[in-house]
């Protein structure tokens with residue numbers, strides 16, 4: 001617990017809350033704007049840092065509990081930082097019927113992470129979704145903006161390895 | 174020459190961008206290269222349509238960047254042309270809502286106007302009173318396509334009559350049913366049709382503001398909508414004193430959802446729009462009386478609204494000539510799962526299920542047998558082969574225990590375990606329950622636990638009865654549609670596939686050989702020792718020397734089925 005706490009504080013220190021000011025100015029006085037504010041916050045930091053929630057509550061004049069309540073209700077919001085590549089694997093009905101479980105196994109085996117987890121090197125985060133709207137090309141996953149269709153365990157592993165190799169090339173050590 | 178590349182999310186997933194770039198790189202003379210939405214034949218993507226100067230179309234399918242040069246060479250690429258049988262699929266459909274999808278450029282309002290866009294809206298405001306508009310919709314019998322099939326005119330009329338100055342027209346583009354994607358396709362392929370439908374609805378009910386609530390998982394749809402709204406604003410269809418008519422104002426904006434299935438339910442959607450946790454509330458009061466910030470609000474689904482311009486432009490009769498008496502018009506269905514020709518099809522209501530799946534959908538993949546089709550998503554149910562002659566309309570589908578819902582059709586073959594399917598849906602509804610009602614929150618969890626127990630071979634003799642009892646209570650004790658319909662997948666699978674439940678419970682076997690706890694993979698004498706499976710196994714559970722029969726370590730095996738897919742000698746058995 002102790003070390004967990006330290007880790008959080010460390011993250012908290014890195015956060016520049018002023019980045020939020022333009023967003024908060026834009027939505028000041030607009031009723032019902034908690035969700036778009038949180039979405040833009042997540043766009044800025046990649047997740048919702050604890051400190052940002054308090055800051056938003058203060059600036060919007062809402063209770064922190066309410067902001068936290070909204071943030072935890074919706075699946076889109078993350079309370080932890082994510083890896084460089086966010087893998088969104090569809091487990092919707094069509095993908096499930098067409099073998100998404102095997103794709104999930106392949107990803108979990110290859111990266112040694114489970115749903116919601118990030119690889120130790122901070123490269124990949126796995127998130128299971130319920131339908132990306134490309135159901136007739138199932139099974140499907142999205143990594144960043146790119147959609148990959150008609151996956152097989154082999155093609156999935158290849159996609160992940162290619163991404164990793166590409167990153168290596170781009171950042172020579 | 175005009176060249177159109179199918180660029181919906183599905184097209185992009187299949188590689189449309191690379192194809193587009195490759196065509197662009199050819200720098201063809203006198204060629205108008207552009208994007209179009211999805212024509213619905215997702216199984217043929219990437220699709221490239223080439224219109225010659227006479228407007229004749231040559232449609233190329235499964236196009237890869239390497240094929241592009243040949244298509245535009247003198248020899249051509251006839252092998253890439255669409256097959257007659259695939260073309261036939263388009264001809265068996267009646268495309269009202271999808272009429273422009275895959276044809277016009279969704280990012281240009283001019284293209285929409287050229288095919289008669291915004292004519293219906295103009296006709297409404299110039300020649301018809303709001304009551305006339307409502308009467309026309311009433312005559313068309315248009316029913317809500319979002320799931321419940323409620324008459325559209327009735328809700329419009331209620332919102333019109335509801336006292337209050339500040340009224341809202343909301344479009345439900347949350348499309349929560351996993352396996353349905355017609356709303357996405359309309360938003361990406363013909364966003365102006367939705368905007369025009371909303372404008373007409375707003376005029377009829379007297380709303381000055383419109384909001385489109387779109388799923389966050391649809392970034393391309395949001396982008397195209399944003400472009401369309403901007404263009405409609407510039408063209409004077411959105412704003413103040415629209416078309417010079419004093420006091421005719423309409424503002425429209427988009428709100429992105431944040432990933433909660435229950436927010437598709439209309440009262441939860443309103444709570445979400447207001448910036449709250451998306452929890453449903455008791456009706457009445459209905460949104461028409463007290464909706465968005467307590468103002469009269471009407472909520473319609475994307476497909477419902479996209480039907481509206483057609484009806485107003487061509488008259489109710491043009492619409493009622495299709496479909497059945499009680500379910501007039503057409504409905505879009507998303508064909509997915511173990512089907513050969515997966516995609517979107519728009520058919521007149523009342524077509525037999527068999528024709529949809531076999532004639533249009535091309536039957537089952539790998540020549541397997543049809544087992545069931547899941548309609549209506551997590552709120553719906555499975556329809557077995559014996560009921561394939563059921564006409565697809567609201568009334569007949571309900572009789573089977575499923576619902577038309579938003580139009581998802583997930584097709585299953587004999588390798589799909591129906592108990593596992595029910596477990597899958599309950600896992601979904603259990604996670605998506607907002608938690609307000611005890612029966613929904615705890616009841617779905619208990620049902621899920623029982624199903625998990627059955628699929629892992631630990632089911633008890635009394636479990637089926639217990640399930641039936643729990644299902645009844647959950648549907649009776651839940652406030653909103655999510656909880657009320659959550660038991661449907663369980664009820665229909667027990668009704669039609671009770672023997673599969675019994676096999677799991679009494680014999681410890683999974684008929685479809687899908688439940689991993691109940692099966693084992695073994696290698697038979699066909700094995701020639703090629704080592705392919707050993708290399709493919711992700712957990713290295715297979716051992717053996719080259720040219721010797723291999724063996725699977727049952728302890729280590731995770732039953733992923735990788736070896737079966739890899740083996741070319743039929744040497745792996747499942748028991």
Ligand SMILES: Cc1cc2nc3c(=O)[nH]c(=O)nc-3n(C[C@H](O)[C@H](O)[C@H](O)COP(=O)(O)O)c2cc1C
Nearest residue numbers: 317318319345348349437438439473474477654655
């Ligand atoms: C749990 C739940 C989820 C729903 N999801 C959607 C949805 O994603 N899209 C939709 O249009 N309607 C959805 N509905 C139905 C809406 O509550 C509402 O009936 C519909 O949007 C009304 O529009 P229509 O009359 O045009 O169909 C859902 C209902 C429930 C109970």
Ligand code: SF4
Nearest residue numbers: 609610613651653656
């Ligand atoms: S039935 Fe379920 S989802 Fe609907 S309000 Fe009750 S708890 Fe929430």
Ligand code: FES
Nearest residue numbers: 090092095132135
């Ligand atoms: S079910 Fe996977 S994309 Fe729709």
